[in-house]
């Protein structure tokens with residue numbers, strides 16, 4: 001049984017949804033970029049790579065807390081910027097000899113800078129997958145959100161990752177373009193995915209968080225959030241333009257849900273592309289048809305968050 005109450009272990013505050021069962025190793029704290037308008041994750045934290053010695057000690061503790069875990073996630077947001085990341089990953093392999101998957105968040109810009117040769121070394125050390133916040137493939141949306149990476153860097157970072165033999169997981173932020181760039185955001189995001197050909201695409205719907213810089217833009221009218229129906233239309237366009245080779249797509253987050261009254265009527269789309277694309281589009285079309293005729297109130301995570309019915313996202 002895992003002891004999550006171990007007080008002297010540095011648990012990371014965030015991890016991707018599919019790493020819920022993984023051993024969590026905090027190699028660095030915070031985000032070296034920390035400027036994205038929509039993100040509040042590490043705002044109060046200055047980026048701090050930990051010393052290799054400290055991280056090795058944490059890994060030794062993690063082996064006691066998590067036992068012989070099969071999946072490991074390295075936090076916080078961009079630990080691949082660390083000079084000695086290979087040494088850290090090798091120590092993870094030493095303490096978790098049966099690990100089948102070792103993953104990390106990484107910024108596309110970092111992946112581009114590292115390039116496929118260095119990424120091959122990181123893979124050789126034991127890393128298997130990177131989770132990348134693409135958010136959008138639309139240049140103007142990325143600029144507006146202050147993502148700090150261009151669509152070209154997203155593509156190049158993704159390609160370098162794949163060339164190195166690592167699995168690539170892209171996160172798309174539904175609603176990122178707001179009303180103004182809904183279509184461009186959907187189409188250009190699909191195009192970036194088509195060029196980088198990720199192994200995984202995860203959809204996450206934007207909820208403008210209290211205290212975020214995006215909230216200020218929204219209040220001043222520079223960002224206009226989309227309705228639940230518009231968000232679904234955006235997913236539809238994104239899927240229609242998506243032509244990836246073999247990719248698992250999942251909407252593995254509560255923010256993707258749509259409620260009518262008290263009932264969840266949409267839980268997102270899941271499947272393997274391209275085979276399941278038709279079925280996913282059918283689910284979206286049926287949901288859109290239903291939403292067009294319902295008299296009940298249509299709700300999404302944004303509305304529930306605004307009403308104080310959802311607190312943490």
Ligand code: SF4
Pocket residue numbers: 031032033034035036039040041042077107133147
């Ligand atoms: S790069 Fe990621 S962690 Fe850093 S500010 Fe942007 S969204 Fe947040």
